[in-house]
Amino acid sequence: MKTLQVELAERSYPIHIGSGLLRQAELLMPHLAGRQVLVVSNETVAPLYLDAVTAALTDYQVETLVLPDGESTKNLQTLEKILSVLLEQGFGRNCTLIALGGGVIGDMTGFAAACYQRGVAYIQIPTTLLAQVDSSVGGKTAVNHALGKNMIGAFHQPRAVIADTDVLGTLPDRELAAGLAEVIKYGLIRDAGFYTWLEQNMTALRNHDTAALTHAIEQSCRHKAAVVAADERESGQRALLNLGHTFGHAIETGLNYHDWLHGEAVATGMLMAADLSARLGWIEPGVVERIAQLLTATGLPVQPPAIMTPELFRRHMAVDKKARDGQVYLILLEALGAAVVTGDYADDALAATLEHFCRTAQPA
Amino acid sequence: MKTLQVELAERSYPIHIGSGLLRQAELLMPHLAGRQVLVVSNETVAPLYLDAVTAALTDYQVETLVLPDGESTKNLQTLEKILSVLLEQGFGRNCTLIALGGGVIGDMTGFAAACYQRGVAYIQIPTTLLAQVDSSVGGKTAVNHALGKNMIGAFHQPRAVIADTDVLGTLPDRELAAGLAEVIKYGLIRDAGFYTWLEQNMTALRNHDTAALTHAIEQSCRHKAAVVAADERESGQRALLNLGHTFGHAIETGLNYHDWLHGEAVATGMLMAADLSARLGWIEPGVVERIAQLLTATGLPVQPPAIMTPELFRRHMAVDKKARDGQVYLILLEALGAAVVTGDYADDALAATLEHFCRTAQPA
Numbered sequence: 001m002k003t004l005q006v007e008l009a010e011r012s013y014p015i016h017i018g019s020g021l022l023r024q025a026e027l028l029m030p031h032l033a034g035r036q037v038l039v040v041s042n043e044t045v046a047p048l049y050l051d052a053v054t055a056a057l058t059d060y061q062v063e064t065l066v067l068p069d070g071e072s073t074k075n076l077q078t079l080e081k082i083l084s085v086l087l088e089q090g091f092g093r094n095c096t097l098i099a100l101g102g103g104v105i106g107d108m109t110g111f112a113a114a115c116y117q118r119g120v121a122y123i124q125i126p127t128t129l130l131a132q133v134d135s136s137v138g139g140k141t142a143v144n145h146a147l148g149k150n151m152i153g154a155f156h157q158p159r160a161v162i163a164d165t166d167v168l169g170t171l172p173d174r175e176l177a178a179g180l181a182e183v184i185k186y187g188l189i190r191d192a193g194f195y196t197w198l199e200q201n202m203t204a205l206r207n208h209d210t211a212a213l214t215h216a217i218e219q220s221c222r223h224k225a226a227v228v229a230a231d232e233r234e235s236g237q238r239a240l241l242n243l244g245h246t247f248g249h250a251i252e253t254g255l256n257y258h259d260w261l262h263g264e265a266v267a268t269g270m271l272m273a274a275d276l277s278a279r280l281g282w283i284e285p286g287v288v289e290r291i292a293q294l295l296t297a298t299g300l301p302v303q304p305p306a307i308m309t310p311e312l313f314r315r316h317m318a319v320d321k322k323a324r325d326g327q328v329y330l331i332l333l334e335a336l337g338a339a340v341v342t343g344d345y346a347d348d349a350l351a352a353t354l355e356h357f358c359r360t361a362q363p364a
Numbered sequence: 365m366k367t368l369q370v371e372l373a374e375r376s377y378p379i380h381i382g383s384g385l386l387r388q389a390e391l392l393m394p395h396l397a398g399r400q401v402l403v404v405s406n407e408t409v410a411p412l413y414l415d416a417v418t419a420a421l422t423d424y425q426v427e428t429l430v431l432p433d434g435e436s437t438k439n440l441q442t443l444e445k446i447l448s449v450l451l452e453q454g455f456g457r458n459c460t461l462i463a464l465g466g467g468v469i470g471d472m473t474g475f476a477a478a479c480y481q482r483g484v485a486y487i488q489i490p491t492t493l494l495a496q497v498d499s500s501v502g503g504k505t506a507v508n509h510a511l512g513k514n515m516i517g518a519f520h521q522p523r524a525v526i527a528d529t530d531v532l533g534t535l536p537d538r539e540l541a542a543g544l545a546e547v548i549k550y551g552l553i554r555d556a557g558f559y560t561w562l563e564q565n566m567t568a569l570r571n572h573d574t575a576a577l578t579h580a581i582e583q584s585c586r587h588k589a590a591v592v593a594a595d596e597r598e599s600g601q602r603a604l605l606n607l608g609h610t611f612g613h614a615i616e617t618g619l620n621y622h623d624w625l626h627g628e629a630v631a632t633g634m635l636m637a638a639d640l641s642a643r644l645g646w647i648e649p650g651v652v653e654r655i656a657q658l659l660t661a662t663g664l665p666v667q668p669p670a671i672m673t674p675e676l677f678r679r680h681m682a683v684d685k686k687a688r689d690g691q692v693y694l695i696l697l698e699a700l701g702a703a704v705v706t707g708d709y710a711d712d713a714l715a716a717t718l719e720h721f722c723r724t725a726q727p728a
Binding site: 034035036076079080083084087088090092093094111114115116117118119140142145146147148151152153154155233234318319321322323324325326 | 457481506509511519683689
């Protein structure tokens with residue numbers, strides 16, 4: 001087992017990464033605030049792992065809530081459902097929520113913990129690669145609004161993150177690839193050496209090679225922990241973690257959060273951000289080509305769905321958390337391994353990128 | 365104009381108290397985070413003051429949302445309505461919400477600001493005495509759940525509080541009295557001298573005497589600011605501000621938030637807490653009598669509504685944010701001007717208090 005630490009003074013917490021951790025209740029127990037525990041999971045994950053997590057918690061009042069799987073449950077109505085269970089069971093301010101699932105369960109359970117009685121404890125047990133390398137770490141919690149993804153939320157740090165690499169064995173290939181999109185992101189924005197390692201090891205990763213996956217998770221969490229420690233509430237460099245996300249969110253909104261996985265939308269979005277960076281003369285066209293090749297090798301899409309037009313991109317991009325007084329801010333690349341957040345780009349270049357990608361988009 | 369400061373390092377903010385402040389846009393402008401402003405108000409307050417607040421904001425994109433008046437609107441559905449306006453108008457992370465109204469508008473607008481894009485700026489312009497002396501200061505934001513009051517919320521400090529004493533001129537007598545309940549609370553928990561001053565000046569206060577009201581607001585905000593600065597997230601002494609609130613919330617829940625004002629429920633709750641304190645031998649019975657007399661002189665109820673039984677009190681008190689692992693914590697008096705939060709009280713004594721008050725309760 002490897003343990004990394006997210007350094008946030010009195011809110012610091014460990015990320016445990018390794019095999020079989022899900023069944024090790026001794027990792028969980030030090031972080032339970034009191035005797036009342038609610039485990040929130042979904043219909044896909046619960047049959048596989050819920051018993052393993054609750055088995056050792058015999059001295060606790062353990063309640064469970066199993067939600068339908070999928071991004072469409074991530075809304076205020078489901079949030080209210082979680083809060084209702086807590087209230088019906090008489091849970092006090094020293095209760096603990098455990099998120100057992102992917103990003104949807106983690107984000108929503110974290111937000112429920114953030115706002116129940118103005119804040120209670122929670123623990124992340126991420127069961128997808130995407131959640132392990134990204135969403136479970138750093139305290140960003142949220143639900144979606146019909147008009148925008150993750151628009152309702154809070155910064156609320158978990159007490160611990162327990163990433164059991166065994167769970168990736170049951171993860172479908174497509175979800176593994178979607179998680180790798182966020183892994184690639186860390187290489188692009190912070191670590192050219194790691195990016196090269198990914199190019200060399202993508203076959204092993206896609207074949208569920210445990211050693212390769214563990215290394216990728218560790219490196220990703222190390223980067224995430226460092227960024228969060230430096231800028232918890234995204235007033236600066238944390239925004240760089242959103243590379244590809246403004247274009248990606250537009251795709252997800254355009255598809256009404258159906259058909260594409262978050263990581264797939266981010267993958268195409270990262271390529272679009274790289275394309276725009278090249279049009280602005282900030283990186284060589286060869287870098288864009290290299291990114292397209294790695295994404296393709298990962299099994300990720302490099303073109304938006306046919307439904308997306310430049311107008312649709314612009315409309316959905318305007319509703320972005322990085323927008324200020326109507327100006328859309330983007331994360332762009334200055335090199336492989338170095339990114340900036342900026343509102344200072346030629347609109348012509350953005351128009352050209354949108355035209356280029358929408359023209360090449362193939363019918364769904 | 366008097367200005368107090370809530371000292372919270374980089375989140376410090378001023379409380380301005382005085383006549384005609386609502387119309388002084390120069391008090392507002394330094395605290396607007398960007399050019400997008402949403403003023404949230406209610407159907408009672410908006411016709412009186414909304415134009416005065418928005419008149420000077422000509423260089424801003426100002427949107428307004430006028431909600432129905434009353435506690436029953438303070439829920440997740442109305443929260444979603446506020447968030448929808450922000451999204452429909454393309455408001456970015458540097459927008460500012462202004463709460464123009466009483467505690468319901470303030471709590472709900474503050475919570476909308478807390479969770480819109482994980483936190484945007486807001487300003488409190490409280491228009492009731494209760495909001496001016498209590499709910500607008502200190503960053504407690506929330507909406508109600510069907511199973512409990514203020515159970516969904518966040519700590520999120522405003523950028524400024526602007527308490528215009530002129531608005532109290534249009535405040536109905538009953539609401540003025542409800543606000544005075546929270547004023548009396550500060551005397552009971554922290555300031556015996558102020559409590560005596562209140563006994564001597566209650567007639568002037570009830571007659572809307574400006575000088576007396578201004579003094580009462582200043583003293584109350586001074587106490588509130590000091591407590592919040594010492595314990596922002598209620599891990600200790602801030603809980604003392606909840607004197608009477610556990611009994612009071614039970615009454616409000618029992619009445620389904622109808623008929624009684626929050627301050628009225630708190631008044632009866634404070635007397636019940638004092639009665640319990642006396643039964644435990646912590647204060648003299650004469651102190652309880654003195655409190656009953658001041659509450660009566662203020663025009664506040666000193667008996668719960670007839671609907672309340674000891675069983676109903678206990679059931680609703682169990683769902684309290686101060687409960688831990690099922691144990692109900694109460695704020696009790698050790699003297700006039702000194703309070704403690706404790707779970708260490710004889711249940712017999714609580715039973716006797718509940719019996720006594722429910723027996724004397726008169727039919728509604």
